[in-house]
Amino acid sequence: MDALSPSLSQEVNQLHADICSALADPTRILLLYTLSEGPRTVNELTVEFGAPQPTISRHLKTLRERGLVIATRKGQMVEYSLADKRLIQALDLLRAVLRDGVLRRAIVVQEVD
Amino acid sequence: MDALSPSLSQEVNQLHADICSALADPTRILLLYTLSEGPRTVNELTVEFGAPQPTISRHLKTLRERGLVIATRKGQMVEYSLADKRLIQALDLLRAVLRDGVLRRAIVVQEVD
DNA sequence: TCATAATATGCGCTTATCCGAATAAGTTTA
DNA sequence: TAAACTTATTCGGATAAGCGCATATTATGA
Numbered sequence: 001m002d003a004l005s006p007s008l009s010q011e012v013n014q015l016h017a018d019i020c021s022a023l024a025d026p027t028r029i030l031l032l033y034t035l036s037e038g039p040r041t042v043n044e045l046t047v048e049f050g051a052p053q054p055t056i057s058r059h060l061k062t063l064r065e066r067g068l069v070i071a072t073r074k075g076q077m078v079e080y081s082l083a084d085k086r087l088i089q090a091l092d093l094l095r096a097v098l099r100d101g102v103l104r105r106a107i108v109v110q111e112v113d
Numbered sequence: 114m115d116a117l118s119p120s121l122s123q124e125v126n127q128l129h130a131d132i133c134s135a136l137a138d139p140t141r142i143l144l145l146y147t148l149s150e151g152p153r154t155v156n157e158l159t160v161e162f163g164a165p166q167p168t169i170s171r172h173l174k175t176l177r178e179r180g181l182v183i184a185t186r187k188g189q190m191v192e193y194s195l196a197d198k199r200l201i202q203a204l205d206l207l208r209a210v211l212r213d214g215v216l217r218r219a220i221v222v223q224e225v226d
Numbered sequence: 227t228c229a230t231a232a233t234a235t236g237c238g239c240t241t242a243t244c245c246g247a248a249t250a251a252g253t254t255t256a
Numbered sequence: 257t258a259a260a261c262t263t264a265t266t267c268g269g270a271t272a273a274g275c276g277c278a279t280a281t282t283a284t285g286a
Contacts (some may be wrong), residue, residue: 016139018137019210020136041262093203190232
């Protein structure tokens with residue numbers, strides 16, 4: 001247990017980073033925000049995003065593998081839902097950080113009267 | 114402005130994802146947690162992490178470019194500090210999500226009385 | 227200015243990620 | 257079982273991220 005502690009926390013840190021890398025894509029962020037409004041089937045998401053179905057499925061797989069979304073079979077379709085509402089809280093915090101700091105430097109904001 | 118709106122929000126989403134991808138590395142997560150305790154010079158971080166100095170510098174650059182940390186020259190050294198405490202709140206939320214959901218599936222937890 | 231200390235960057239390499247296109251796999255109804 | 261529908265996976269090529277190593281930059285002090 002003495003020897004396990006460091007490698008365990010290393011492993012936890014890696015999993016922590018893995019969650020972040022699941023968030024590191026604009027489409028996946030939008031998927032999470034969409035699912036925060038309620039469960040959706042793959043087809044509904046495909047239509048809503050106007051993206052190829054394999055693309056949506058692959059993004060959902062990334063999120064599912066890391067436990068951020070939950071897949072439930074409903075007949076021949078699969079319904080996806082958000083695994084934890086705190087994901088949205090975290091994303092909102094990061095967006096606030098963006099607004100208050102990074103945004104100003106990255107985009108030329110045109111001040112209108 | 115009608116035509117700019119979608120591309121602007123796309124750009125914001127990309128920046129949002131960029132912040133997340135800055136978090137998508139165990140070393141950078143530890144750097145942020147360390148800086149949340151107070152500012153550190155590159156050398157202090159290098160010693161504390163036991164990692165090569167160029168590695169630390171490159172990670173800090175990644176964080177700095179995205180506005181997550183702030184660099185201040187102090188004589189011949191550069192002091193880094195956390196740009197926004199909400200980053201830690203967000204990381205803590207994600208770690209809580211990890212604890213409550215993913216961890217159980219990823220690591221064999223040995224239940225000891 | 228020269229030497230030294232602290233930090234940053236460039237280069238070559240390996241590894242990971244993303245996308246499109248095609249295809250496979252599971253489910254329902256006939 | 258066959259056909260239709262929904263979802264998942266695989267492959268190949270392009271792009272980006274990571275690391276170790278060497279070196280460049282900036283600042284201090286003699």
